[in-house]
Amino acid sequence: MLEISQQDIQKRLTFDNPWWDDESTVDASYRNLPKRSYFAPFYNLITNRKVNRAVILMGPRRVGKTVMLHQSIEQLLADGTPGDRILFLSLETPVYTDTALEKFVRNFQERFGHPKAAALTIIFDEIQYLKDWEVHLKSLVDSFPHIRFVASGSAAAALRLKSRESGAGRFTEFLLPPLTFAEYLDFVGKEEKLIGFEDENTFHATDIEALNTEFVNYLNYGGYPEAVFNATVRNESGRFIKSDIIDKVLLRDLPQLYGIRDIQELNRLFTTLAYNTGNEVSLDELSKSSGVAKATLSRYLEYLEAAFLIRRVHRIDQNARRFQRATSFKVYLTNPSMRAALFGNPAEDDQTMGALAETALFAQWFHDPKIMDRIYYARWDSGEIDLVHLSGRTQKPLLATEVKWSDRPAKDKRALRHLKVFRDKHPSLKDCQVTTRTVSAEVKLSETLTVRMRPTSIVIYEVGKLLLELKAFPALELMEDG
Numbered sequence: 001m002l003e004i005s006q007q008d009i010q011k012r013l014t015f016d017n018p019w020w021d022d023e024s025t026v027d028a029s030y031r032n033l034p035k036r037s038y039f040a041p042f043y044n045l046i047t048n049r050k051v052n053r054a055v056i057l058m059g060p061r062r063v064g065k066t067v068m069l070h071q072s073i074e075q076l077l078a079d080g081t082p083g084d085r086i087l088f089l090s091l092e093t094p095v096y097t098d099t100a101l102e103k104f105v106r107n108f109q110e111r112f113g114h115p116k117a118a119a120l121t122i123i124f125d126e127i128q129y130l131k132d133w134e135v136h137l138k139s140l141v142d143s144f145p146h147i148r149f150v151a152s153g154s155a156a157a158a159l160r161l162k163s164r165e166s167g168a169g170r171f172t173e174f175l176l177p178p179l180t181f182a183e184y185l186d187f188v189g190k191e192e193k194l195i196g197f198e199d200e201n202t203f204h205a206t207d208i209e210a211l212n213t214e215f216v217n218y219l220n221y222g223g224y225p226e227a228v229f230n231a232t233v234r235n236e237s238g239r240f241i242k243s244d245i246i247d248k249v250l251l252r253d254l255p256q257l258y259g260i261r262d263i264q265e266l267n268r269l270f271t272t273l274a275y276n277t278g279n280e281v282s283l284d285e286l287s288k289s290s291g292v293a294k295a296t297l298s299r300y301l302e303y304l305e306a307a308f309l310i311r312r313v314h315r316i317d318q319n320a321r322r323f324q325r326a327t328s329f330k331v332y333l334t335n336p337s338m339r340a341a342l343f344g345n346p347a348e349d350d351q352t353m354g355a356l357a358e359t360a361l362f363a364q365w366f367h368d369p370k371i372m373d374r375i376y377y378a379r380w381d382s383g384e385i386d387l388v389h390l391s392g393r394t395q396k397p398l399l400a401t402e403v404k405w406s407d408r409p410a411k412d413k414r415a416l417r418h419l420k421v422f423r424d425k426h427p428s429l430k431d432c433q434v435t436t437r438t439v440s441a442e443v444k445l446s447e448t449l450t451v452r453m454r455p456t457s458i459v460i461y462e463v464g465k466l467l468l469e470l471k472a473f474p475a476l477e478l479m480e481d482g
Contacts (some may be wrong), residue, residue: 010111012095019073019083026077030070033229037183037468038367042174043072046150047079049119053169054141054149056127059176060308060334061245061253064225065152066090068176069123072150076121084112090125101136105144120147127151128257134171141170154253154308177366178223178335180464181215181457187228190214195458201466205458208438212348215457219356220345223335223363241341246270249307258303265292269300273310273331274339278355278362280315280379282328308334311362311372316388318380318425320397330377332362357435357456358386358403364464371467383418396428403435403456410439410453420445435459 018024025031045055057065073086087108089096096104105122114120127133133151140149185191194211196204205211221227221237224245233240250267254260269290273281287294304310313330316322333339336359339352346352365371374392378385378400389399400422402409409415419432423445432449435456443451 009095009099010107012093013087013089016090016093017083017086017088019077019086022083024083026070026074030067031074033064033067033071033225034187035071036064036068036176036225037180037186038174038176039068039071042068042176043075045172045174046072046121046148047076049148051172052141052145053172054137054151056171056173057150057152057176058173058308059152059154060178061154061249062224062226063176063178065154065176066125067225069125069150069152073121073123081121085114085118085120087120087122088125089123091129092126101130101140102143105140105147116144117146122147122149124149124151126153128153128253138170154249173369175367175369178337178363179218179225179228180364180367180468181218181222181360181460182465182468184218184222184228185214185461187225188214188217195461203458203462203465204440205455208455208457211457211461212437212455215360215460216346216348216353219336219360220340221337223337227337237337238341238344241337246309246338246341249309254303254307260300260303265290265296266300266303268292269297270304270309271342273304274333274342276331276355277333277336277339278330278358280328280330280377284327309338310334311366313362313375313377313387316376316378316390318378318383318422320378320388320390320395320426322376332359334363334366336360336363353405354403357405357460361401361403361435361456361460361463362387364460364467368467378422383421385418385422388422391428394428397422397426398429399431399433400429401433401435405435405437405456407436407439409434410436410441410443413443413445416443416445416451419451420449423449433459 014020019026042057057069059065069088073088076086077083087104089104101124108122109116127137130136137149137151179187182191185194194206194214196206198204221234224241227233227237227240250270251263254266255263260266269286269292272286272290283294283297286292286297292300301312305312311332311334313332314322314326315328336356339356340346346356362375365375370392374390376388376390378388385400386403387401388397390396391398400419402419416434423429423432433452433454436453438455439453440455441453443453445451
C-alpha cells in the first residue's frame with residue numbers, strides 16, 4: 001500500500017504558502033474581502049511577542065476565521081515580515097494526516113535555514129482535527145519560545161479549553177462570533193446612512209423603518225460574511241446555512257470528534273432547540289419533544305455548545321439567586337440566521353420576531369465569554385425579565401433588559417410592573433431598559449426608577465459596536481468590577 005510521501009507533503013505546503021515565492025502573496029479571494037472589526041485586536045495578539053502564548057482563534061463555521069488568518073498573513077507581509085518566516089497549514093487537509101506538529105515546525109526551520117531563535121509565525125487552521133491538540137500545542141509553545149503559534153478551531157476548542165490544565169498559561173483565546181449587526185450594516189454600506197451619533201456612546205436611527213428592514217435581513221442571513229457578499233449564497237441562504245454550516249457540524253464534526261453514533265437523534269435535538277431559541281425549555285420537555293433520553297441530553301447539549309451552535313442561559317429568581325438543581329434554562333442560537341435556514345425567513349410582523357430579536361441581542365454579547373457567563377434570565381411566580389447582567393464581583397444585578405418587538409410597553413405601564421418589582425428588590429440595579437419596535441422614550445415608574453425605551457435594532461447595533469470598541473456602555477461595568 002502506498003503511503004503519503006514527504007515530497008507530496010512539501011508540494012502541498014508550497015501550494016498553501018504562496019508567499020514563500022518572492023513574487024507571490026496571499027490569494028486574491030482573501031485580499032479582496034473587507035476586514036472584520038475584530039481584525040485589529042486579533043492582529044495585535046499575533047504580533048505582540050512579549051508573552052509566550054499560542055493564540056487560539058475560536059468560533060462557529062463560516063464566520064471568517066480562515067479569511068482572517070490569511071488577512072493577518074497579508075498584514076504581516078505588508079509590515080515587513082519575510083514570507084519564508086510564515087507557515088500556514090490546515091489540519092483538515094488529508095495529506096497532513098498523521099504528521100506530528102513538531103515535525104512540521106522542524107522541517108520548516110530546516111527548509112529555510114532558520115536558527116532556533118528565529119522569530120517565526122506558524123498557523124494551524126482547524127486544529128481540532130488533531131487528537132489531543134492542546135497537549136501538542138503546549139509542548140510546541142514550551143519548546144519553541146521564539147515562535148508565535150496561532151491556531152483556529154470551529155468545534156471542540158471551547159469544550160477542551162474549559163478545563164485549562166493542558167493549556168494553562170500557554171494559550172490566549174480569541175472568539176470570533178458571527179457578524180454583529182454593526183458589522184453587517186457596515187458591510188452592506190448602510191451604517192453611515194441609517195445610524196446617527198448623539199455622542200461617542202449613544203446612537204440613534206436616522207430612519208427607524210429602514211433600519212428595521214435591514215435588521216430583518218440580518219436575522220435572515222446577515223450573520224455570515226459569505227451570505228452578505230455573495231448574491232447567490234444570499235438568495236439561497238437557507239440551503240447554504242443548513243447544508244454548509246449546520247449539517248457539517250451535526251453530521252461530520254461532532255460525530256467525528258466525540259464518537260456520536262445516533263446522528264439523527266442529535267439532529268432532532270438541535271432542531272427542537274433552534275425552533276425554541278429565546279425560550280425557556282426543560283430537560284423533561286426536551287426529552288419528550290426530541291425523543292432523546294434525559295441521560296443523553298446533557299452530553300449532547302455540551303457538544304452543541306462546544307460547536308458554537310447554541311448557548312444555554314440559566315435562571316435566577318427575583319432575589320437574583322441561582323437554582324442549585326435547575327432543570328430549566330433558556331437556549332439561544334449563537335446566530336439567529338440558523339433558525340431562518342431551518343424554518344423559513346421571518347417577516348417583520350411574524351410572531352417569532354420577539355424571540356429572534358432576543359436571540360440577536362444575546363448574540364452581540366457572544367464575543368466575550370466573561371460577560372456571557374454573567375448573563376441570566378429572571379423568572380418568578382408573577383414575572384420575568386429576559387436578560388439580567390450580574391456583577392462579577394458582588395453577583396448583584398447591574399442591568400436588566402426586556403426585549404420586545406412591539407411599541408406596546410411605551411403605552412401601557414402595566415407591561416413594566418415586573419421591572420419595578422425586580423428593581424425594588426435590588427437598589428444596586430443601575431439600569432433598566434426595554435427594547436421596542438420603533439419608540440424611544442423614558443418612562444418613570446417611581447422616584448428612583450426610570451425605564452429607558454429604545455428600538456430593538458438600535459440597541460442591538462449599539463451593544464455590538466460599543467463592546468467591540470470597549471467604549472463606555474453601562475454594562476461594561478461588568479468587566480471593570482471583575
